[in-house]
Amino acid sequence: MKKTVVLxxxxxxxxxxxxxxxxxxxxxxxxxxxxIKEGEIEGIAIxxxxxxxxxxxxxxxxxxxxxxEAYYDYILGLKPKRIIFNPGTENLALIQRAKxxxxxxxxxxxxxxxxxxxx
Numbered sequence: 001m002k003k004t005v006v007l008x009x010x011x012x013x014x015x016x017x018x019x020x021x022x023x024x025x026x027x028x029x030x031x032x033x034x035x036i037k038e039g040e041i042e043g044i045a046i047x048x049x050x051x052x053x054x055x056x057x058x059x060x061x062x063x064x065x066x067x068x069e070a071y072y073d074y075i076l077g078l079k080p081k082r083i084i085f086n087p088g089t090e091n092l093a094l095i096q097r098a099k100x101x102x103x104x105x106x107x108x109x110x111x112x113x114x115x116x117x118x119x
Contacts, residue, residue, distance in 0.1 A: 003030040008062030009046050011039025017062035020110045050074040060084040060110045065091035
């Protein structure tokens with residue numbers, strides 16, 4: 001089972017990060033939502049801070065580039081196979097650092113990728 005960290009997860013149902021957690025879980029992916037507000041998404045607790053997560057396949061970002069800066073070392077330290085930069089999260093500095101570490105980078109929408117089967 002592929003493990004995905006949803007960074008920028010929100011307990012608000014109107015947020016795309018919420019929908020991403022729902023859909024990833026619904027399609028059988030192990031999901032670790034990480035955010036700044038306590039809460040849960042369909043019974044999955046949102047982790048706060050920078051929790052240790054092992055065997056990460058994908059980090060999908062829902063943080064704007066400025067907010068990502070505090071997480072650079074955390075994201076890269078998870079050693080994911082890929083990072084998905086959802087619309088509005090594109091960040092050339094982090095993209096370059098990820099590529100330098102051999103991490104696959106995708107600029108796209110997790111929800112669209114799931115709906116068309118390219119996730």
